[in-house]
Amino acid sequence: MSVENNAWKLATRPDGDIKQSDLEWVAETLPDPAEGEICVRHVYLSLDPTNRIWMSDIDQYMPPVAIGEVMRGGTLGVVEASNVNGYAVGDMVSGMGGWQKYTVGPANAWQVLPKDTGLPMTAFMGCLSFIGMTAYFGLLDICDPKPGETVVVNAAAGAVGSLVGQIAKIKDARVVGIAGSDDKCKWIKDELGFDEAINYKTENVLEMLKQYCPDGIDCVFENVGGQILDDQLTLMNNFSRIALCGLISTYNDLDAPGPKMFRNILMKRIMVKGFIVSDYMARAQEAMADLGKWMMEGKLQYRVDVRPGLENAPQVVNDLFVGANTGKLMIQISDE
Amino acid sequence: MSVENNAWKLATRPDGDIKQSDLEWVAETLPDPAEGEICVRHVYLSLDPTNRIWMSDIDQYMPPVAIGEVMRGGTLGVVEASNVNGYAVGDMVSGMGGWQKYTVGPANAWQVLPKDTGLPMTAFMGCLSFIGMTAYFGLLDICDPKPGETVVVNAAAGAVGSLVGQIAKIKDARVVGIAGSDDKCKWIKDELGFDEAINYKTENVLEMLKQYCPDGIDCVFENVGGQILDDQLTLMNNFSRIALCGLISTYNDLDAPGPKMFRNILMKRIMVKGFIVSDYMARAQEAMADLGKWMMEGKLQYRVDVRPGLENAPQVVNDLFVGANTGKLMIQISDE
Known part of the structure; x- marks a missing residue:
């Protein structure tokens, strides 16, 4: 069950604002997951100010995205196929899937989200992320x-x-x-x-x-x-x-x-x-415990700003730099 | 035994480099020390980059020197007259005496330096200051x-x-x-x-x-x-x-x-x-203990750059900003 993928790959490093021509829209067929791998259908793509840093080659805290590489981005998705224990078809997962519709790759790059929390899926791209x-x-x-x-x-x-x-x-x-x-x-x-x-x-x-x-x-x-x-x-x-x-x-x-x-x-x-x-990954549980508690107590509100269509990501990301979003900006790539 | 004092008072706030005309050389007779006061003859005046900050009225960590006030500065001196216990004539003292030849004022603004250390007086304007x-x-x-x-x-x-x-x-x-x-x-x-x-x-x-x-x-x-x-x-x-x-x-x-x-x-x-x-005054002893020990062990060397004459202070202070000094810059106001 190979999948037809679409991806935005970095074509050139932006000069000033991000232009659509800085990225290239590509179509490719992905293979079935190998041993230890899963296939994830991306549902939400996180758009963040740091995307602009990753597109540049200034000295930064992670390696820049290479020219020709799928643009880096945080994603929430659903497991469509699994070749590893601990990841079942239908599981909601979180990981750096990038600006594309699917990922086929090592399962250990993905974290399975808790089930039956009563929280909307987008909460895992906001407060609880x-x-x-x-x-x-x-x-x-x-x-x-x-x-x-x-x-x-x-x-x-x-x-x-x-x-x-x-x-x-x-x-x-x-x-x-x-x-x-x-x-x-x-x-x-x-x-x-x-x-x-x-x-x-x-x-x-x-x-x-x-x-x-x-x-x-x-x-x-x-x-x-x-x-x-x-x-x-x-x-x-x-x-x-x-x-x-x-x-x-x-x-x-x-x-x-x-x-x-x-x-x-x-x-x-x-x-x-x-x-x-x-830098704080080792202390993640400490934050999640407090944030989860405060959410349950109604002390933390959040807004999400969900825009449709992966094809729009290069335009939508610029909204961050002019403040045209209200709350967490994300792209909906496919249905939950 | 009133004393004839000379002082540099701030006349105007410098624009760029410090000019002699930014300060006014005044002569005045100081009264005898009152109860709780001492008269200090200044021997060394410390010149420091922060002098330039004090002359300006930018937001800073101490109040700026007021126009008409004696220019602020760290000094080492000798007690010439005392009207308070704990300060004897001949004691070496350290304090913010300012750009002038004498101070008459409250003794508690001055710290008596240790005697018989074998160290030159100038050490108390360098390492041990x-x-x-x-x-x-x-x-x-x-x-x-x-x-x-x-x-x-x-x-x-x-x-x-x-x-x-x-x-x-x-x-x-x-x-x-x-x-x-x-x-x-x-x-x-x-x-x-x-x-x-x-x-x-x-x-x-x-x-x-x-x-x-x-x-x-x-x-x-x-x-x-x-x-x-x-x-x-x-x-x-x-x-x-x-x-x-x-x-x-x-x-x-x-x-x-x-x-x-x-x-x-x-x-x-x-x-x-x-x-x-x-900010670290409460922990001064900790520093002095280590610095004193390292000096005795010969691990800390220092240079002093002593220039003669209080009247030269407004020119000499500018040497700091062009690096024309080597080591701690100070003015010798009177003999030890």
Whole structure:
């Protein structure tokens, strides 16, 4: 039962925004799974800011995707054929399946998802995935906010940012979110319980931060970089902390200057630490236990932004860089 | 026994380099010490890169020096008159006496130096002062180099940098120093035991770092900022650490851009921490015990660069920003 696959392969490294011509749409027949292998039909493809990093060949935390290779991406799928114990046809699995319809390969690259949780499948691409772990460890391990401290999170209506703010509230911090539309601001404030929200597209971020952080900023969960990072640095307190999770405003421009207020890291004795969720893989259970509990208690809400059709991935991924998504952006490749 | 004092008072905030006209030379008669006060004759005035920060009104770790106020500075002096127990005439004392010949004021702002140590008085403005503590805590508390790791220190022939490299060698790290002349490079390599030295004025820093750090950089003790910081960031390893002690290349230019390779803090999961030696005051004894022991064992060498005459301070301080000093720069105000 070989399958007809379609895949987006990296054709050339993007210059600035990702163009469709940077990827090539290919059709190929995949073989049956060999001993120890499974065939996975991809249902959801995760689109993430880091996709842009992987397409480039800058020095980065994983090898860049090679030219001619299937574009890397996180996927949820269903086992269609199995040649190994522990993976049954019909099992839901999670893994780095890439920008394609099927994977045939070693089963141990895939994790079987728990059954009968009552949770929608997409939860395993949000809260209960590397997304949730990113928010959890970046905030709690690096920023470590104390009750009453002020936490600022940007890209606050994004998949990670929206969880960061909610976890900070669970930890009794004061939370200010920065997002890119009035709708997003309304959502994080009215529905997610952020104390304040700033629309960076229509408001003066520095002035609003001054107003909303009268005691200064103790923790920043940084997803964006650029001017927003400078504005935050300007108002950070002595001995404050920055969890550096992303710099999405700079991914399309390698010549972007660094933060002008870098000197405040010295003046205010700030601790900045970059991290990648995979650094915390050994502690995954710790995060999943808390995140699962908080979800069951109704303390963590999330939004998914599901777009149809693998063929649209190269256009849709750019929505991340202009904030045109609300919540976790993913492509639905096939039916659940 | 009132004294005739001369002082440099801040007249205006410098724009770029410090000009003599930014300070005003004043003469005034000081009163006798009141109850609880002493009169200190200043012998040595410490000149430090941070002087430039104090003259500006940027957001900083101490209040800026006010216009019309005596310029702030660390001093060693001799008690000339005392109106308080515990401070005897002739005692050597250390404190923030400022850019002036005498201080009359509260004794508790001054620390009596140990007697009969066999050490020159200037040692208490070098190794056994906030200079030594800066090197000690920045390197050991923030960078925490492991044996065999590679430490890069810039301004490496400076008062702090030269100690950082020697302490890193005591801890069995590999040490590469960056300094501004062949003489300085020769000194840190041949006399202080640095493994390698780079003359940033004549050599390509990035290329030499690549050559001298074949296993990448694990720790940076940052005094300089600017292009040198970018070059280091380019070669830093995963989970490496930066002790951010100073950014001397940027103090005269508030519009200096931040490090372009800031993104590597994310990609390489680097930890950057700014610090000021006063943050570690509670642990001063810990540093002094080790530094004193290492000095006695001949493991720590230092150089002082003593210039005569308080009236020259406004010109001499600029030598720090062009690297025209070798070792701890100080002004001799009066005889020991």
